[in-house]
Amino acid sequence: MSGVLIGVGVGPGAPDLMTLRAVNTLRSADVIAIPRRSVYDESLAWRIAKDNVGEVPGQERLFLTFPMTKDPERLRPAWEEAYAQLAPRLAAGKKVAFITEGDPLVYSTFIYLLAEVPQRFPGTRTEVVPAVSSITAVPAAVQIPVADGQERIAVLPATYGVEDLTRVLRDFDTVLLMKVSSVMPQVVEALEREGLLDRAVYVSRASTGQEKVVRDLRSIRNDKCDYFSMVMVAKKDRSGVLAGRFAQTAEVAR
């Protein structure tokens, strides 16, 4: 008998941006595994999901703590504890749904867990329930197209220098900069040099009650930034139905 481990994305923040499949998967799971940053953290992912799931008789809610740190001395014991909690449940044939904010395969804890399955939980079947990620939730919040026609998209975590960022800004039409809180000065500098500051918008906690949109990036101080933030840069040099480019781009209409 072997269990199933399902990575379930609950979307960007608004509970009604969960998919029908995510809700159904969580309602039918034997165990909902809920990652949190500390024992004092309610878990954003669970806050998104819980009212949609409701009370399910006999269902276990298993909180797993993954501290927000780069220190392996603190991380490894946390992961070992998570493996130790999950292994007997999967070995007993249970259906374990591991929830993640956003999508399970975009910068999420589930990616690390999925990689461990063959060694840690042999025989376990895995599934992924994709979700609305910030890659589409942020553009929807500001109603700016991610890409039309022939446009190219780049998504970067905040690990770039100014030169590196400049090259990507030149090569791509739409650039999504994830988790920008620590690097706003570099971002503003690169955008300014490329003349793209007015094509950029800062969005944090898109789709939640705490959504914030800032269109003048110069006004952002570090204390206003948020871990769940993104800068979207849409150059829009090439697009526009009425800009004479319609004939070239309409092939992607669907």
Next chain:
Amino acid sequence: MSGVLIGVGVGPGAPDLMTLRAVNTLRSADVIAIPRRSVYDESLAWRIAKDNVGEVPGQERLFLTFPMTKDPERLRPAWEEAYAQLAPRLAAGKKVAFITEGDPLVYSTFIYLLAEVPQRFPGTRTEVVPAVSSITAVPAAVQIPVADGQERIAVLPATYGVEDLTRVLRDFDTVLLMKVSSVMPQVVEALEREGLLDRAVYVSRASTGQEKVVRDLRSIRNDKCDYFSMVMVAKKDRSGVLAGRFAQTAEVAR
């Protein structure tokens, strides 16, 4: 009195990958505007949505035909007809939900419509309901992470040459090549030269009953390709919890 035009993404294909908000928005709309390629086309987006929406008394279903062509002589009249159909409904204060397969802001017809709103439908309020796009649905189908930790993602439509593609493959960790059907020979050539052919997978119609996954790209002939197809290339040079990089990447855990 002014209406509201809502771009509603219905997701990648499986009806249960629609969001709760998409279903609720479509159920409460006065008009569901349904783009299709021809009068003989049932509309993939509507096929995804219709059973979730069901029969709504008094609701209008307005089919709009956008031919799959680059010929402006055929496209312009189709768009003029769409504007002519939508304008009186919006002017009458109706809530019009325009459905799109995937996400409304990722390579979709809604992008062109949204751009026309100020001129064509003055006073109309607009909204976007984001959806699961192929950017996360394809990775979920093959259970390959889009990006973890410090990884970078590029999404390109099929308009590149081999040199151009080679550069992107070198600069990014995960590359998603959209609508590859017309350019498979170039894709295979570039991947082969970069030694990445075994890191690439072809997926068409992810999440639908017609989903197809091909791991040996050399075996693909043009007649096997599909308009709704993607090649996902995941280099995975930098990732891995147990590969000693965990301490650097765990900061993105959530």
